[in-house]
Amino acid sequence: MIKIDDPLVQQSFQELATYIALPSVSAKHQAQKQTADFLKKLLEEVGAQVQVLTDYPAPLVFAEIKPQQPSTTTILIYNHYDVQPEEPVELWHSDPFHLKITKDKLIGRGAADCKGDFISRLTALRRYQQKHGDWPCNIKFLLEGEEEIASEHLPQYLAKYHELLAADLVLWESGSKNEQEQFSIQGGNKxxxxxxxxxxxxxxxxxxxxxxxxxxxxxxxxxxxxxxxxxxxxxxxxxxxxxxLPPTSREQELVEQAAVPDLQEKWQLTLPLLKNKSVNYNLTFSxxxxxxxxxxxxxxxxxxxxxxxxxxxxxxxxxxxxxxxxxxxxxxxxxxxxxxxxxxxxxxxxxxSAYRWDLQHPLVDLLVETAQKCYGGADQIELLPSSPGTGPMALINQYTQAPIVACGVGYSKSGNHAPNENIRISDYLEFIEFFDQFLERL
Amino acid sequence: MIKIDDPLVQQSFQELATYIALPSVSAKHQAQKQTADFLKKLLEEVGAQVQVLTDYPAPLVFAEIKPQQPSTTTILIYNHYDVQPEEPVELWHSDPFHLKITKDKLIGRGAADCKGDFISRLTALRRYQQKHGDWPCNIKFLLEGEEEIASEHLPQYLAKYHELLAADLVLWESGSKNEQEQFSIQGGNKxxxxxxxxxxxxxxxxxxxxxxxxxxxxxxxxxxxxxxxxxxxxxxxxxxxxxxLPPTSREQELVEQAAVPDLQEKWQLTLPLLKNKSVNYNLTFSxxxxxxxxxxxxxxxxxxxxxxxxxxxxxxxxxxxxxxxxxxxxxxxxxxxxxxxxxxxxxxxxxxSAYRWDLQHPLVDLLVETAQKCYGGADQIELLPSSPGTGPMALINQYTQAPIVACGVGYSKSGNHAPNENIRISDYLEFIEFFDQFLERL
CATH class of the missing domain: 3.30.70.360 (Alpha-Beta Plaits)
Structure with a gap:
């Protein structure tokens, strides 16, 4: 597996530090242009054609890299460069906009949601390029700046530029290991x-x-x-x-196989749970x-x-x-x-609107096989047709016509949106390895 | 009627100014000792025996004046020297703790609730004394400092000192003219x-x-x-x-005779009124x-x-x-x-607890007759067995065993508890005249 002292990893820490230092809080309309320009520069360094679209508030960054031999496969990587407000600041143990690197963690606003994800993906691509001097397929990037404020202008951007977005699979912004330390791959959101x-x-x-x-x-x-x-x-x-829309039998199967979180213990709930077919059924389908x-x-x-x-x-x-x-x-x-x-x-x-699917696609099969290999076997992987949360998946799916799958560098205590947002360095390295291996198998 | 340039009135304005300048906000435990000492001095000036009781938080001022010829009649004047917080300060047009005297108004925190009442009563007593060199009966004063915070320690004070309080009638802290400009005399609170x-x-x-x-x-x-x-x-x-406790027929009669406020018009209510026998019935008895x-x-x-x-x-x-x-x-x-x-x-x-009674008592008859004379006739007087508000009447009644009646210097726009609390100078003078006349008739 890739090591922490690998020059690519060390370079990526520097890039992540610069990225986190840009206080791109969309609720405050902060640092939008600077962050978009930073991403343009990063992507151009790996040889991408980059457009910073500025038709509406918050620039939209679109980029594309193509192999020397034309490929019929296109993967679109969707990330957002905006982050949640840092408040309450007094609960942070370090500066939210300064990447703190400890023995085992990367800490800062956006580390898990989703600046760390983007940099880890970029690092895997660099690694692939370093080995092969080329790309395995067409890779597109769609980087928006308003995800944390309900993607306010994304519909207008997509209506105008959807022709850029044709793809076979969308890799969604982020993801995390669950409480059972299973690497979670999810196919939708409410x-x-x-x-x-x-x-x-x-x-x-x-x-x-x-x-x-x-x-x-x-x-x-x-x-x-x-x-x-x-x-x-x-x-x-x-x-x-x-x-x-009732779940298909395949969707139900996936949910039945998933581990059931003990919410009552975890949050010291004082009330009985609401009526549910099962906890995971309700979280996914209701x-x-x-x-x-x-x-x-x-x-x-x-x-x-x-x-x-x-x-x-x-x-x-x-x-x-x-x-x-x-x-x-x-x-x-x-x-x-x-x-x-x-x-x-x-x-x-x-x-x-909601988006959900059953994760049946050759590219997802490849992704899952790779994950099983990199994360320690089939029982270390969780496959879910939808997360219980919400995001603009339906919108992206509408314009890309491509299925969407989410996975990433987080873990159950990453604290997205909360003070001391963090990821574990081991998860970060594991994901670089995993994504590089996936690219190898394409 | 007594005139604004009467030296007694001019002196009373100065006393009211000093009183209002003492920021005796009980919620903030402010100026309690100073205000009690100020009242002691004022009352001693008219010849009262004064005790400042300090057994519990917020001193309780008790005072008594007796005529040279022993009287079998005792009137207890209950007032409180504390006031509501001045906030929101930005809505005041003048310093809340500086008595502002305009052409027709006295403005400041406590003007209507109830520093103005106390000073007007004291001024009427001074006037009586000036004319007669004596008092018409025994007059007691009970001045507490925590009425605006639910008279927190009054029960303990009264349990200890109730023997001081024997009286035939209690004149309650304050009162006001209603929206029909009727002088309101009320016999209870919820x-x-x-x-x-x-x-x-x-x-x-x-x-x-x-x-x-x-x-x-x-x-x-x-x-x-x-x-x-x-x-x-x-x-x-x-x-x-x-x-x-259902109302007696006399209590119902009083309520039926009272003018009905048009609450819907006054406050632009958007919802129908709650089910009620009549607006005044519910306000008084429900x-x-x-x-x-x-x-x-x-x-x-x-x-x-x-x-x-x-x-x-x-x-x-x-x-x-x-x-x-x-x-x-x-x-x-x-x-x-x-x-x-x-x-x-x-x-x-x-x-x-609540307190209510039917106002049938020779001393109240005398008070009402005097009011009819001073305020312009029977149709200028409102008699109600209870106010819809709350105060420590039940407690005072328990320890004095005396019926309680409330009336005072306010009017419908006095704004008790609100910014720009005020009374009209004409009401203030009228009340001094009225209370002096009442003393004359005893």
Missing amino acids: GVLCFELVANSAAIDLHSSYAAVVDSAPWRLVAAINSLRDADGHIKIPGFYEQV PTINIEGLSSGWEGPGVKTVTPKTARAKLEFRLVPNQDPQEIFTQLTQYLQDQGFSDIQVNYLLGE | GVLCFELVANSAAIDLHSSYAAVVDSAPWRLVAAINSLRDADGHIKIPGFYEQV PTINIEGLSSGWEGPGVKTVTPKTARAKLEFRLVPNQDPQEIFTQLTQYLQDQGFSDIQVNYLLGE
Whole structure:
């Protein structure tokens, strides 16, 4: 396996340090041009044709490398160069924008999501090139700058440039080992519909003695939210489950083979789990509703005898394939009206569709075989048709028409989005080896 | 009527300015000793025997004046020298702790609640003394420093010193004209039980993709709160209404005679009023439940895909006579358990009992007759057996065994507790005249 003192690895640490030092927090629109230019330079160094597209906010970096002998196979590597905000800074043990290299870890904002992934992939390509002086197939790169803010302008970019994107397989931004230390290969993500409910009841917060006759925003909000699901988690909106795409038998098989996380132990859950066919079934195949937050009136210490004029809640649905966010939003607003909550404002915040597939493809077979060899056997690999999270896979799939597969350098304690985000050096080296071996087998 | 340029009035403005300049915010434990000492000096100047009791936090000022000829009548004046916090300071148009005197108003923190009341009462007493060189009866003063923080130590003070407090009538801290400009005389206040509901579901906030199987604190909180009342405001806790003391026919009569405030117009209410026998009936005689505030998870802009580990709500019941806060709290916790919410923490925050009476007493008759004369006739007076608000009347009544009546210098836009708290100079002068006339009739 490739060693830490390999000059390619040492060079990659320097590149990762420079990359992490660019504070490309998309929520703050930071360092977008500089980061895109840095990536252009890196990719040109390996001989890629690079375009930095700037039609919309946050430049989109597209690059392509081709072997001397024309190849009929194209792999598209999708990564994003933006990162989550570093806050809360006080919980970091080191500067979030300075790559800290310890005996066994690489620590910094973006180490796991997904600057470390991109650099490890690039390093594997360099290694292949060093050995062969050429490439095994066409490799395309699509590097966006707004993934952490719901890929706000990616649809416009893709609508304009989708002809660049034709590929046979998309390698998704990142991935990680699970808690059982299995290398996880995933073929999808859920969709999402984030919305806000706002109740207003008066021009001002009232002295609460008037609550003897005046109804109020928080009561209305609580009743409206409570109408959305049963205690077991079943969503009560008519038609909500109608378009849900049931899993194929192959997809179900993959999920049944996967290890079951002990969530109750892990997070000291105090409530029973929601009704589920199995934990993994629900995480992979079931749509769900979540309250992200509630806010109304007096939230400080002690009491304040106030009847709040306003109450707000942020909620979200996680969606599965064939559920359309806009259509679900229409069903939601109709349902609330039918239940007598026409006084509640329903605000659409963002929506993304789901993507899922059964991972049956010769290139994925090759990827899995390589992983089994590099990661220690079939029982060290997890194959899942979808992650429970959300990303722009459906969008990328729509424009590439290529199946998508995700895997990467993270592990179960990488802390994506959290303080002290990190990856293990051993996972980083293992992935370089694995991806290089995959390229060898193409 | 007494004029603004009367030396007694001019002196009282100076005293009120000094009083308001003492920033006696009880929530911040400010200026307690200085304010008590200031009151001691003021009261000694009119010849009172004054004790500043310091057994518990916030000194309690007790004072007594007696006529040369022993009197069998004792009136106890209850006021508090503490005020609400001045925040939000940016909404004040002048320094909250500097008495601003305009053409027609006295503006500053405590002007209406209740430093202006105390000084106007003292000024009427001075005026009486100036005319007669004596007092019409025994006058006692009970001035506490923690009314705005639920009279935290008053029960202990009263348990120890209640023998000082024997009286025939208690004149309550303050009062105001209503929106119809009627001078309001009120004989009670509601009780209160403030409590907190806390739901906990996990050791940390979870990535919301896990909401596909994990139940969460905000869902539990919303369901628990929603179980407490019907949409029409009816409280669903068994036994809650059992001890409610129905109004006497005299009390009902008083309420029926009172003007009905147009709350919907006044506050631009967007929801129908709760079910009520009449607005004034509910405000005076009905217990109620209110949500003071809700808090959970992500309350900032945009979305955050989090499943909150905790959700909190502050609520309160307003109680009527014979409802015991402790007993209601027991019913509440039992009900939540019976409804399956034993996972919800129920925290008792504070409780006070209600006090109400029908205002039938010779001294009140005298007060009302005087008010009718001074304020322009019977239709310029409002008599109510209780205010919809809460205060320590039940406690004072328990230890004085005397009926309580509230009236004062405020008006409907005084803005007690709010920025730019103020009274009108005309109301202030009118009250001095009225109270002096009342003393004359004793």
